[in-house]
Amino acid sequence: MRDYKLVVLGAGGVGKSCLTVQFVQGVYLDTYDPTIEDSYRKTIEIDNKVFDLEILDTAGVAQFTAMRELYIKSGMGFLLVYSVTDQRSLDELMELREQVLRIKDSDKVPMVLVGNKADLTDERVISVEDGIEISSKWGKVPFYETSALLRSNVDEVFVDVVRQIIRNEMENVVKSDARNQSTKSSPSTSVGPNGNIASTENSKKSSPTTDKPRSKPLNTSRRPTETVKTTLPKRSTNSPGKSSSPVSSKQKKKKKRNLCVIF
Amino acid sequence: MNTSTDNRNDQMRPFSLNDFRGNIIKMKGRFIGKVRWCREQSPQIWQTDCLEITSAGALKNVNNSVDSVSMDNTVMSSTSTNDASSSSGYIMVAHLQQCTIKLIRWENSIPTCELGFGESGTGKIYTQLSDASKFYEFFSALTWWSSYRAKGLFNKLTLNKSECVKQQSGEKIANLLVCQLNVFGPIVRNKNIQIIDNLEKPDLLFKEKNMEAWGWFPSMGVLKSNGTMDFLLQNDGTLLYSVDITKLLRSEIRALDYSLLMNDSCLFLGILSSLRNQLSVSTENGFFLGYLKNRLADEQLILRFPLKIDQEDWFIALKSFAIPERFSLIASDSSNSLRLSNKFDIGILEADLEAVELDAPNEKPAFYSLVSMWDHAWAKTPIISNTKPFWREEFNFHESLLVESIYIQIMQKVRRGMDKMVGLVKITQAMLSDPVFQKETRVPLYLTSNPSFQVGTICIKINSTANFVLPPTNYAKLERFLSIASLPKIANDVYKVLEVNHSLKLEEVSSTCLDVFQLNERLDEWFQTLIERELSTINKSIYKNSHKNLTSSHIYNSLFRGNSIMTKTTEKYFFRIGNEYLNKSIGAILREIIDDGKSCEIDPSRISKEVLSTDSSIIKQNRKRLITWVKKIWKLIYSTSNDLPPEIRSYLKSFRMSLEKVCAGDESTILNCISGILFLRFFCPVILNPKLFKFTEHHLNDTTRRTLTLLSKTLMNLSTLTLFGKKEPWMIDINSFIEGHKSELLTYVDRVTDRKLDFSTKTLKLQSGITRPKLLMSNFLSKELQSSSYLIDKYLKETEFIYLLNMADNISHKNSDNQNCISQDLSINDITSFLKNASSLDQKNAQIGELEFEKLTENNTEIFGKDLLQYLVLNDIEDDEAGKNSRILDPTSDEVEYSTKQLLQESSLLCYKLQRLIKVLSDYEYPSEVILRDEAYLSLLAKQIYFTKDKRIYICRNNSLTSPKEYFNLFDSSLPNQDVAPLLFDSSSDSGNFSIPSSRCSGSENVRTDGSKNYISGNSNPSRSLSRLTSTKISRFIRVGSSNNIKGQLKQKSDGVRKEDYADSRTVNNTSRKSGMFWFMRK
């Protein structure tokens, strides 16, 4: 069993805690409860492998950011959360992501971009397209819109990060393998949680083993291009961006569900 | 002297002051006549041509043999434009400004003149004149132009004595400030000095390690109105020694970083020789007076004041008397100078030193790093025993000059003897403003002994802002309007700018506004405006939701939890005001908790299974400890409610009143919001990380960090009366504490918001209660220095504010008209845009006479004339009746509206003035008409002309600093024939035969080798000019694609590309390229 440390980062009040608690405990908390630093554990199963997650939920207030470097150093995967109702919260992520990359000293750090509070259609100021744009600027970091309230895409964001960590580890194993080819042979590869590489590659593309149909991130992420073409045009006709015209939101939701995009 | 072989005796009369003045006045700095000349490259080829020095300072060959006498008339009549006098001929030297002059013996007593010119000072022309009076004309014109400065803003550094000193002359000397303090300085023998042994010696600050006769001792410091400071023996008042503060540069008075001596109220005073070398300023004369004068190797002192506020007062007072570093042109009005604000924070996150070779491999190595500048360490990280030390330190610098190089030295702690330097990073001024370093960056570390060997990396982060600031008079009108202008309108503008311009940092904008409004005494109103503004947006959403029958709980539950101007400003303000309160109320208990170091862990999953199984009561014990601590902390907070600074209390009071208007009756939301400010942003951050607030020296270990985390969590939940359990079930047992202190909390909140009268007694002795001895001082202090409380640089902040308003103005009048974008690309705090503008300087723009462009006036509209006024959107520029009265107490709405408009207009005028000054200062310097006629000025200039034994001519414009011994006044007032200059060579003396070909390299080479010898660190190449900053280096400043480049190179860490990348930048900051206006010498 593998221990993975995830860190949830983002401005104060964007719903980091709600999202985390929804994922870990399946409840939605609606209280005025600023986080200082909370940690959770959860065991999940992905592709028949069991993972032990340690999730660190952090504070959004700047004065606590002195701790951020430490969180980042210890974290393996990151959820960068903003609220679709708050432009500033997205702006703040820019710096945050940069910091993660710098401190991790790598440009392939497992992370997802999360636009939370997507249920608040009336208060939305950041469109899906805005999010997609940022994610592609970031080199196709997987992007999801979530609602902690409706529990939509909640599991998906966490699972996506975990998968990225797994993938990263596999690649590292392959690399070090390639280097040590002559000296060390394959047994060490099996350390990787998912068996061999081929099986992970397969599992990515086919046969979701989770009970729900797997939703894909809103952008293309590092996967094949299937979603962009289907999602984008319809988006632009469906959601007129920021001018939240009171089109019946339920109808909207259904349409989008068909597109494997939660709302 | 004039035993000449020549017959025409009258021509061989010596060069007199009258000749000099007369020539300049007659010719207006010009010259025309036959000259025999050659270039350095072709020394054999002498030719005779008619040469002209034009009124724009160019040397021209007007070979069509004009009769010089007949030209004289034309010369006099045509001074209006640069090149009207002669259209023919070719330019030999485009700009004689700051040229070098060296006289070389020739066949007769009239010397050959070696003229050095060009950006690098490498161009050379040799000239010979057969006629002495013609030679004097030529020499006068050359000296005249040599006294003007070449291109480049930083070339225009002007070091005059502070106004505060002049103002005092003639008056009776008074004692301005008196304070008992501890001094680290030379110990005077045969006086009864008690040496203090238990204070840490500031070894790091001194180059000299040989400091036997130095130490800490108590003394009485007295600052006098003539700028000297006396140190008296405390018991009998005898004088130990005095120092002359007016001999120091402002940069040589420095507040010491806490990390050096673990004290935040120390000042450093002293000659920084490598700084002076960088500026090519003499280090010869120190600032010690009396019998210690010129007897110390290091003229440096450290003063340790009893209180932080003493240190702040003294810092300002001492700096007032020191020499300000300003950038200005000759004879321009004092309101037209600029000063540089060069602010940077250097963050040192961590290092990887695994490749460091250890002398004793068994020992665990310990490392720290130093930040040093000008051969002194100014900050220090704690010592960490790990080959991958994690420091996370940030050090702040605020300089008024460019910084040639800052070094981060990685030191290995050695048990016995001197600590060893294992690696070094050099940071240049160009790197400071490089966006690459604004984020955590891993920089290769090289061995000091072997610069090609990489020993590891260090992760640093630099935050830098540079600005130019005008002298205070310029801001008078702005401040008047600011005192009346409508804050909601300004808030609108500020929010708008932040929305549109994503490169602006919320933090910086907030702090600019905070400082400006705090210093202009409108801070309460500003907060009120921000609170109401943010509440009204929220209110609208709530209203909308309720209209649609939607819940707004998510709004209530995230009120004031994000980062906004209001929350950022509040955070900053609370900490500024409340820092001392925090330290005195809960500082001690936090240190106690850290010292105790026992675990308070109550999460079973964080305790190892073995421990849990062997000691089943461990959680219970830990919880008990935790509760004990949190009770103590809470008691301290609760019982000092009346000590909470009145500013914070009054803020909270009006915050609560505003909240009640919006969420009337919703007591829990009101409580949440107040706690969201007071606890989330004030108490909890300090409890969580006392190190960040300098309450402790070292980072916390894992156990204490965890303890403090648990404590702040508990306190946070108490403050919002939120019970634990839903998120982390193991915290449930803490709920009894929350329930038990519920009523106390409510009482506390009522007290600090003035809802209930607070009868609790004040228990802490806070400095804010102490009145400062300011009254006597204020007349003597320099207006432009930071306002003494909290050391805010007022005019810097107002400059930033001007840019902010101006950006808003540009956004709202999005005119595509190019002319209109006065400061479109001026982002706040951004030197790059300044320099960009300066570099796009149109040469033709700077005309002769432009220098007098502004007489001192507070009415900026007058200054700029019509060309600017057409840019202004505002048409109604009447005389400012409203502005004339100092402050209108109850302005009518018309007055408010008027002032608001005027404020915006004044901002754009000031922006324009700044940009224009930058532009003019970046160009070559030209004489103005006024100067050309001014005998007094010419006499002054004549006094600043020096020569050396080998007859190099130097013009020293910084007369506030005395000249070194090897330099002689050309017109020496101490000699009997004082107005006669020894220009001619005595033909009877035997000082060798200087024929041009043989001596052709001697002159300039001498200058240079002499120069570099005097550079202490030897790493600077004095041959380059700062002026290059505005030309070549600008390209680096302006980020045009270069950042990508650098980024790319940074990636290739191991192959040392980076070093080369910056290799040339280190020479940039050097002004000493030629002797034109500076000199430097060391004993």
Ligand SMILES: Nc1nc2c(ncn2[C@@H]2O[C@H](COP(=O)(O)OP(=O)(O)O)[C@@H](O)[C@H]2O)c(=O)[nH]1
């Ligand atoms: N409508 C809606 N509200 C949410 C959502 N997530 C969080 N919130 C609200 O935002 C508030 C703050 O969330 P919280 O998780 O504490 O923010 P954090 O500071 O990022 O941890 C919560 O109290 C909820 O009221 C969401 O998905 N939808």
Ligand SMILES: [Mg+2]
């Ligand atoms: Mg939270």
